[in-house]
Amino acid sequence: MIEVTNLHKGFNGEEILKGITTTFDRGMTNLIIGTSGSGKTVFLKCLLGLFTPETGAICYDGATYSELNEQQQRDLRERMGMVFQGSALFDSMTVEENVMFPLMMFTKQKKEEMLERVHEVLKRVNLENAEKKLPSEISGGMQKRVAIARAIVTRPKYLFCDEPNSGLDPRTAIVIDNLIKEITEEYDITTVINTHDMNSVMEIGEKIVFLKNGFLEWEGDKTQIFKTDNKAVTDFVYSSNLFKKVRDAQIKGL
Amino acid sequence: MFYLDDIGRYFLMLKGVFSRMTKGSVLRNLIFKEIDDLIIGSLGITVFLAFFIGAVVAIQTALNLTNPLIPKKLIAFASRQSVILEFAPTFLSVIMAGKVGSFITSSIGTMRVTEQIDALEVMGINSLNYLVFPKVIAMFMYPFVIAIAMFVGIFGAYAAGVYGGFVSSADFLTGLREEFIPYHLTYAFMKTFLFAFLLATIPSFHGYYMKGGALEVGKASTSAFVWTTVVIIISNYVLTQLLLS
Numbered sequence: 069m070i071e072v073t074n075l076h077k078g079f080n081g082e083e084i085l086k087g088i089t090t091t092f093d094r095g096m097t098n099l100i101i102g103t104s105g106s107g108k109t110v111f112l113k114c115l116l117g118l119f120t121p122e123t124g125a126i127c128y129d130g131a132t133y134s135e136l137n138e139q140q141q142r143d144l145r146e147r148m149g150m151v152f153q154g155s156a157l158f159d160s161m162t163v164e165e166n167v168m169f170p171l172m173m174f175t176k177q178k179k180e181e182m183l184e185r186v187h188e189v190l191k192r193v194n195l196e197n198a199e200k201k202l203p204s205e206i207s208g209g210m211q212k213r214v215a216i217a218r219a220i221v222t223r224p225k226y227l228f229c230d231e232p233n234s235g236l237d238p239r240t241a242i243v244i245d246n247l248i249k250e251i252t253e254e255y256d257i258t259t260v261i262n263t264h265d266m267n268s269v270m271e272i273g274e275k276i277v278f279l280k281n282g283f284l285e286w287e288g289d290k291t292q293i294f295k296t297d298n299k300a301v302t303d304f305v306y307s308s309n310l311f312k313k314v315r316d317a318q319i320k321g322l
Numbered sequence: 323m324f325y326l327d328d329i330g331r332y333f334l335m336l337k338g339v340f341s342r343m344t345k346g347s348v349l350r351n352l353i354f355k356e357i358d359d360l361i362i363g364s365l366g367i368t369v370f371l372a373f374f375i376g377a378v379v380a381i382q383t384a385l386n387l388t389n390p391l392i393p394k395k396l397i398a399f400a401s402r403q404s405v406i407l408e409f410a411p412t413f414l415s416v417i418m419a420g421k422v423g424s425f426i427t428s429s430i431g432t433m434r435v436t437e438q439i440d441a442l443e444v445m446g447i448n449s450l451n452y453l454v455f456p457k458v459i460a461m462f463m464y465p466f467v468i469a470i471a472m473f474v475g476i477f478g479a480y481a482a483g484v485y486g487g488f489v490s491s492a493d494f495l496t497g498l499r500e501e502f503i504p505y506h507l508t509y510a511f512m513k514t515f516l517f518a519f520l521l522a523t524i525p526s527f528h529g530y531y532m533k534g535g536a537l538e539v540g541k542a543s544t545s546a547f548v549w550t551t552v553v554i555i556i557s558n559y560v561l562t563q564l565l566l567s
Contacts, residue, residue, distance in 0.1 A: 173348060
């Protein structure tokens with residue numbers, strides 16, 4: 069579980085996050101949503117420890133990040149997995165080497181043991197025949213799956229995803245969303261996903277945090293988001309013509 | 323103030339490069355890969371340039387020695403001094419600032435743009451040590467490249483001088499050995515070690531701290547070449563003043 073208390077973060081005098089307080093539960097897919105510029109990425113980078121908040125606290129299963137020493141912070145980061153928006157796979161390494169990388173860096177396992185684990189996670193993300201390919205030789209959806217495999221190979225306690233289905237076709241996006249949800253339940257980890265894709269909200273939004281201009285505007289789950297009368301949330305949800313038509317049809321009783 | 327800020331960040335980067343070392347077995351593989359990319363990959367162009375520049379130095383010297391009282395062996399002497407003191411260590415380092423420097427900046431810059439550096443940091447890896455330290459170590463092999471360039475440059479001068487009919491082989495070999503000061507080699511290699519360090523770190527700095535996209539990677543590469551060249555030329559002057567005068 070991750071608890072965030074009164075988080076403030078700014079750059080060059082401009083405050084981006086303005087006192088965010090929320091909780092992300094274990095074994096659940098927690099979504100951070102909001103329009104572009106609402107502070108989602110800054111919030112996610114604070115959770116990852118890439119940005120240091122000005123005030124406030126982030127607590128990972130009882131351990132407050134700012135109170136940990138450098139070594140403890142590194143140990144904590146080793147228990148985090150991250151799926152970047154652009155996958156961030158290492159270009160010069162094959163799929164197998166990319167997934168094996170965290171094991172090589174942080175474990176003392178023999179190569180055979182590492183390969184066994186790599187093939188296990190690649191099988192889990194349905195990528196058994198791409199081990200020897202370079203990231204440039206596989207599709208965007210496959211790259212995302214490699215990124216997920218790399219993120220979970222060390223059995224992390226926390227999984228962070230920055231717009232995991234951006235640039236993917238709707239069908240592949242759903243596959244990736246469901247894969248993340250299944251992995252969250254299977255590994256019993258705390259997953260935080262940064263997205264502005266309403267399809268993801270509908271598919272896997274067990275807890276949703278809505279940001280607007282750096283404030284936490286609303287939080288709830290995927291059923292509540294369609295019932296709320298919060299204007300900022302409804303504007304965001306029904307900015308999609310599809311959702312707008314579905315709502316209009318519901319109102320008309322169709 | 324802007325430059326002072328950059329200089330400060332450069333030295334802070336160096337501190338980061340030499341702290342929190344990456345796992346030894348991983349580092350060893352990275353160093354071998356960098357030696358292949360930065361050193362072995364530069365041998366061809368270095369040999370090619372050294373041969374022809376050495377040849378041109380010999381021809382230029384020969385064509386300027388119009389006074390019959392000046393012995394022809396001076397062609398070899400002048401070529402040797404030019405190649406050992408300046409051409410091989412300094413001139414080639416400036417060229418390497420273009421070849422090796424832009425390679426380093428663009429590869430690290432692309433990693434920055436595609437969030438690969440963020441991925442390393444999230445994993446708890448010291449990205450500066452992981453990316454830059456192997457390059458610094460690999461560049462310790464750079465003096466070997468310069469040694470080869472010295473040899474090939476002088477061979478180029480011999481070929482152009484002797485086969486071009488400017489000087490006899492015997493005269494050339496005599497001039498080559500005349501008034502040879504071994505300390506000049508020490509001076510040349512001291513310079514080379516410093517230039518190797520600069521060639522590894524200044525382009526890394528420009529790549530690591532760049533912001534933006536593909537266009538900015540190109541701009542960072544250009545900027546890295548310019549600044550590496552400027553620092554090499556200035557440190558060449560300072561070292562020459564300190565070590566030779």
